Amino acid sequence: MSEPFSKSEMMIVAAARELAGQHVCFVGVGLPNIAVNLAKRTVAPDLELVYEAGVFGARPARLPLSIGDPTIVTGATAVVSMFELFAFYLQRGLIDVGFLGAAQIDRFGNLNSTVIGDYAAPKTRLPGSGGACEIAINARNVFVIMRQSTRSFVERIDFRTSPGNLGGAEQAEAIRRAGGWNGRGPSVVVTDLGIWHFDEAGEMRLDFLHPGATLDEVRATIAWEPRISPSLATTPAPTAVELRLVREELDPEGVYTK
């Protein structure tokens, strides 16, 4: 029998477990940051943390408040210019996993973090790409963390900031290969309800349902008819060790996990 846990905690733990076997990870703030640090303490002890601000081998002594927190610098292995980080690390193909979030995602894992509505006259102006478009193109694998809702899991995104599997796996693979992209595209979408991987057609497929979540909830928070794995399983609940690490070490004030 397991302890109670929040949806955020489940997302963090699920994302951390997906990092098993990975070596170099481009970290974002918030949930991805906690997930990566949890993975380093559990399934991926050799994980190297890279921050787009120009840090390789970070050892944050506290939960970073932004992607440029001074705690990611002190005690890091290397601090470099952003030209170098983007050119020699990301574009050179040294990053195994990049984390992305977005305001909108479609069934092929294409992401929008630029605008809701028309670009020239937006309903909502979002932050824009930052490094997202180049992470989507040049990180070997992309992990997406997003909460499900029909506003964000949409049939058609309003702006393609970060390419995923484009119109489908076959096309995406051909374009990625011909264009010399380092990235193989999105490999997982971790949501508050479950874990999605991508099938042969390049579409999201629900492989795990988080404990307590239902397929009805999944269908009600997604704008297309989702593919469900025939061998759908329940995500193993966070272990006591995982929860303790998150609650006591990684986010003791519960900024991201409440």
Added chain:
Amino acid sequence: MSEPFSKSEMMIVAAARELAGQHVCFVGVGLPNIAVNLAKRTVAPDLELVYEAGVFGARPARLPLSIGDPTIVTGATAVVSMFELFAFYLQRGLIDVGFLGAAQIDRFGNLNSTVIGDYAAPKTRLPGSGGACEIAINARNVFVIMRQSTRSFVERIDFRTSPGNLGGAEQAEAIRRAGGWNGRGPSVVVTDLGIWHFDEAGEMRLDFLHPGATLDEVRATIAWEPRISPSLATTPAPTAVELRLVREELDPEGVYTK
């Protein structure tokens, strides 16, 4: 009445005086290095020394043995990668004067430091460009220091490593402007016999004859019929102060000045 001095000393002193009013100078080893350091102690106290190896604001405590001597690093203002030195300093247009030597020069100040003979089957293989071709293109002014001889002051150079005034001033100016070069081309050639500037046609013109040198010597050591200034003057001999600085401070062992 002045002290006796060597031809090398006269070349150094003449080159140093030409640096009056200049600010940022790309230094080579040997005579240019001594000339630049002499200028800094006499006519151009604010001169900043840049070495292609990646040093800005060098303060060598001894005569550097090569363009990468450790003495140019210790106590410098900035030490940077060679990408940065060539891209952000030279190509950006921050270098006022670059010094060049060569195995061959023609009347328009075009230089060859690559091969004597045919490129594919050379009689003599020379060092090649190094940074010379980009200095000739992107330093605001180019100072040439060379000893005169009919082997080196030639009608036609065997290989154009560093562009000077090309086929003449008008053509060179048009090409330099259209191509966005920072450099205005060669401004002076200091030899063991005199000081040459460039006339309106872009050709070398002898403006000063060093003390003791004769026009016959000048003509005998140059492969074309040279232009001589109608107001040809004698180069003022090195002063006692200049000679003392060279002999006691800059090249006390007489490596370059004997």
Added chain:
Amino acid sequence: MPGKVATMRDAVADLVRDGDTVAIEGFTHLIGFAAGHEIIRQRKRDLTLARMTPDLIYDQMIAGGVARKLIFSWLGNPGVGGLNAIRRRIEPAAVGDGTPLEIEEYSHFGMVARYTAGAANLPFMPLRSYFETDLPKANPLIRPIRSPYSDETVYAVPPLNPDVTIIHAQRADANGNTQIWGLLGCQKEAAFAADRAIVVVEELVDEAVIRADPNRTVIPGLIVDAVVVQPYGAHPSYVQGAYDRDNRFYLDWDPISRDEEKTQAWLREWVYDLDGRAAYVDKLGTERIASLRPGSAPSGSVDYGDYR
């Protein structure tokens, strides 16, 4: 004081001109708030503001009415939310009859590449980005370019050469030779790309301090027009080794900036009604400043060797 040392008031008055393209760079670290506030205070107008992450400082400057255009790659209050004053100048529902802010948008690497091309005096910089995204449609300055060595096509961005770049740093000498440690962002590239550069520092040091560690120098005095000494000039952002990010301020800004009146009231209280950074620091109070002080983590020393 010898060299290029100037007051913030004089540096901004002399070197920032109406209509200029201004880059205040510093990625989360060393953000030039003191300089930005002085630009607001001097009521500069029609600026084109360039910055990878506009952050609170450009939200405040744009609220202060100094800008007509923004060039950027990520528009947010990091870790908190949106930049509300800027959004009010972009989203038609909020702009209404007001003048919308012109925008020119890249990705992070695109902005870095633009400054790099500017610093290197190149007509363009190639990069492997933008493939199959809508960004080249949104910004026609992002253009495909074919390799001369294969059929391969990548993208290019044009150089960005600000009229003036302003950076904040830990220390400089009076000639503007500037050293930074911690995150370096794209400050070097933005400074070399600019026609004029202002360096604002926590501490003015003797030239000998700089010359003792020349590999630490990020900006040579050669390209610096003014050195302004302004302790805590990067608050509420941070300076590695000197003070921490004042996160409370980033959180507080969100509700303030959602309301135009509150935003203008804040500008009056913290910018217009103060005569400079020293007054701002006084008003902030010694307790709050002291709370941002980190512990010590020395780099250690290396030996360059004395060669004579």
Added chain:
Amino acid sequence: MPGKVATMRDAVADLVRDGDTVAIEGFTHLIGFAAGHEIIRQRKRDLTLARMTPDLIYDQMIAGGVARKLIFSWLGNPGVGGLNAIRRRIEPAAVGDGTPLEIEEYSHFGMVARYTAGAANLPFMPLRSYFETDLPKANPLIRPIRSPYSDETVYAVPPLNPDVTIIHAQRADANGNTQIWGLLGCQKEAAFAADRAIVVVEELVDEAVIRADPNRTVIPGLIVDAVVVQPYGAHPSYVQGAYDRDNRFYLDWDPISRDEEKTQAWLREWVYDLDGRAAYVDKLGTERIASLRPGSAPSGSVDYGDYR
């Protein structure tokens, strides 16, 4: 020893393969003589040697018969004269019936730009060089490229991605995180451009030394395959802060290298007949080594701050 620490013999045996493109970089500073000698000793063959300034080490390696091709930008014995063993493989009068060395020639910035393109995974790098020179005729890989923003044409060079890059440095930890001070040349670019990298260091240090000053790190262990600890491994070139250039050697090499027999005799005495760098240093003698030691010039320490 944990991590990637290896002997020079094993590192070269495992990571340098016949037919490879090998870059030993280090511009006048930190030239990898110990590694070059081990490549001669192991009789590697058909290498393509890349280096801005081939210097004495490539003169020796080419005399040792390891190379079929040379990629470079300046071919000389700095401050002394020519590289005579290499010239004997280039000038037809000297090559005679022997096999000429294939050459591929750039300028300094061209070589730096090639490594930079290789490190950044770009299909080409533009630069404002080569205009109106004979270099693009001599090397057809130097090609014009038109800007997508104007009629302007500049030149491009292709990426250079060595199979293995070898660099010498002051210090690294066992994982290959490497710090250098003094001249940086193009080592970082050459290392990132390579498939494999060997770092040779004067001193192996604890990871904590590296992490105390992360801005000083030039090469991350991520791209390093082997760390070889080899004090005086850059002799007769120099290591900033540790030893001076042994100029006598550079002068002595000129008459030796003018004569093929003397050159081979030198290789026998100083390379083939020794089993490694320790024996070379012994043979050099403590007095000569001691004479190269500089005085002290400490960098001073900066504070990164402890943020928790």
